[in-house]
Amino acid sequence: MTAVLEVSGLKTHFFTHAGVVKAVNGVDFTVSKGEVMGLVGESGSGKSITGFSILGLIDPPGRIVDGSIRFNGDEIANAPEERLKSLRGNRISMIFQDPMMTLNPVLRVDTQMIEAILAHENVNRQTAWERSRDALGLVGIPSPEERLQAYPHQLSGGMRQRVAIATAFLNQPDLIIADEPTTALDVTIQAQIIHEAQKLTKRTGTAMIWITHDLAVVAGLADRISVMYAGRIVEQGGIDDVIDRPLHPYTVGLLGSVPTANRRGQRLFQIEGMTPNMFALPEGCAFGPRCQARTAACSEQPQIKDVDGRRLRCFNPQRTEETTL
Numbered sequence: 001m002t003a004v005l006e007v008s009g010l011k012t013h014f015f016t017h018a019g020v021v022k023a024v025n026g027v028d029f030t031v032s033k034g035e036v037m038g039l040v041g042e043s044g045s046g047k048s049i050t051g052f053s054i055l056g057l058i059d060p061p062g063r064i065v066d067g068s069i070r071f072n073g074d075e076i077a078n079a080p081e082e083r084l085k086s087l088r089g090n091r092i093s094m095i096f097q098d099p100m101m102t103l104n105p106v107l108r109v110d111t112q113m114i115e116a117i118l119a120h121e122n123v124n125r126q127t128a129w130e131r132s133r134d135a136l137g138l139v140g141i142p143s144p145e146e147r148l149q150a151y152p153h154q155l156s157g158g159m160r161q162r163v164a165i166a167t168a169f170l171n172q173p174d175l176i177i178a179d180e181p182t183t184a185l186d187v188t189i190q191a192q193i194i195h196e197a198q199k200l201t202k203r204t205g206t207a208m209i210w211i212t213h214d215l216a217v218v219a220g221l222a223d224r225i226s227v228m229y230a231g232r233i234v235e236q237g238g239i240d241d242v243i244d245r246p247l248h249p250y251t252v253g254l255l256g257s258v259p260t261a262n263r264r265g266q267r268l269f270q271i272e273g274m275t276p277n278m279f280a281l282p283e284g285c286a287f288g289p290r291c292q293a294r295t296a297a298c299s300e301q302p303q304i305k306d307v308d309g310r311r312l313r314c315f316n317p318q319r320t321e322e323t324t325l
Contacts (some may be wrong), residue, residue: 003070004174004207005031005054010067010077019279023049023062025231028304031175034205036198038218038239040254041228044275047211050228051177053077054209055094056084058231072174089295090120095178099160102167103152107119109149109163113280116170135166135273138203139196168320176201179211194221203227214252219243227251230286247307247317249291251322287316293318 001095010029012024024046031037039047052058054069056079071092078086088094089219093243096102104112113132114125136144139162142247161181168176178197182190201208210221218225218239225242227235227250232269235248246252256269273290276282282289284299291298297315 002033003030004072005209006068006070007050007054008068008070010050010053010069012049012058012062013063014236016061021278022231022281023278024053026067027228027231027233029226029233029236031207031209033174033207034201036201036208036222037108039211039226039228040218040225041214042275043214044278045228046231047181047228051094051179051209051211052153054116054177055088055092056081066181075292083107083165086120087174089116090171092175092177093171093173095164095168095176095181097160097183099157099164099181100152102164103160105152108148109150109152109155113148113163113167113170114130116167120171126310131170132166135170136163138200139163139164139166140192149312158185158193159192161185161189162196165197165200169204169206172204173206175195176206176208177211178208180213182217183212183214186317190217197221200205215243221321224226227254230278230281232286232313233304233311234287234313235310236304236312241308241310245308245319247310247312248287249293249316250287252318284312291316 008028010024014023027050029037041047050084053064058064065079067077068075074088110129110132114128116129117123117128132150133144136147141147141162143160147155155163182193185193192297194217200206210216211216222239225239226233227248227252235242235246235251242251243255246255253269253271257271265295266293272288276286284301288294288298293316295316302313302315303310307317
């Protein structure tokens with residue numbers, strides 16, 4: 001499959017008075033045409049910063065200090081702002097957790113969607129309006145002509161997020177980065193939006209990175225999964241392999257804490273301790289202080305390597321019973 005995005009050795013650091021935060025510290029992955037990759041981890045693991053780095057949305061005191069981001073073969077890490085502007089909302093789109101980061105509260109939906117098309121294409125407003133109407137229909141919004149005339153505050157949260165998704169797909173981008181777009185929605189609306197996103201990626205061939213902390217979401221959506229912890233990917237592979245037979249102790253812990261993965265009456269598994277202070281990461285494996293499988297070898301930093309058909313950063317892979325989400 002053709003790689004739409006190739007990220008290699010990406011490092012994004014924040015230089016503060018208190019010290020350097022290595023928010024993303026050597027991340028590698030590829031996303032192919034029509035593929036959905038789930039990027040999973042706890043809050044503070046660096047997954048959203050990875051997405052913002054791809055789009056060039058890192059503000060000072062943060063910056064990309066090393067690594068490569070190749071989009072359709074072209075290097076875009078630290079590319080000039082004009083180059084990145086030509087890509088954003090056109091060839092690469094982003095869906096934010098809060099749709100109001102996409103939608104302007106004082107402009108009607110049609111105004112915003114039409115402008116998103118006209119900013120990148122030389123078409124007339126009628127054509128842009130028709131494309132906007134059709135895009136709303138594709139994400140399951142009833143009476144799209146009426147919704148186009150509404151202001152964002154007149155729509156429900158689920159409807160606003162559908163508008164944001166429709167806007168992201170307007171220019172038929174090659175890549176969409178979805179940053180926890182369903183977190184604030186109830187499970188019924190969440191399932192509907194995930195279903196619509198799946199249909200759109202299959203129909204258009206758009207590649208997608210779905211950033212989330214919810215393994216149950218990516219289990220039914222993604223083709224591959226990358227699990228992040230403390231700025232690094234610790235396990236990466238096909239969705240069935242990682243979900244059914246996790247190897248990294250952190251992935252095992254994440255899956256064990258999902259209620260649906262536990263037998264009736266069984267206590268939920270809890271990962272001990274707290275996420276590390278990113279100003280002062282522990283020596284060796286960052287997950288070591290919380291890991292029940294820790295050995296003396298974990299005082300060294302494990303390198304990512306191929307294990308059982310996936311990428312793994314661990315000295316002590318765990319063999320578990322098959323998990324079902």
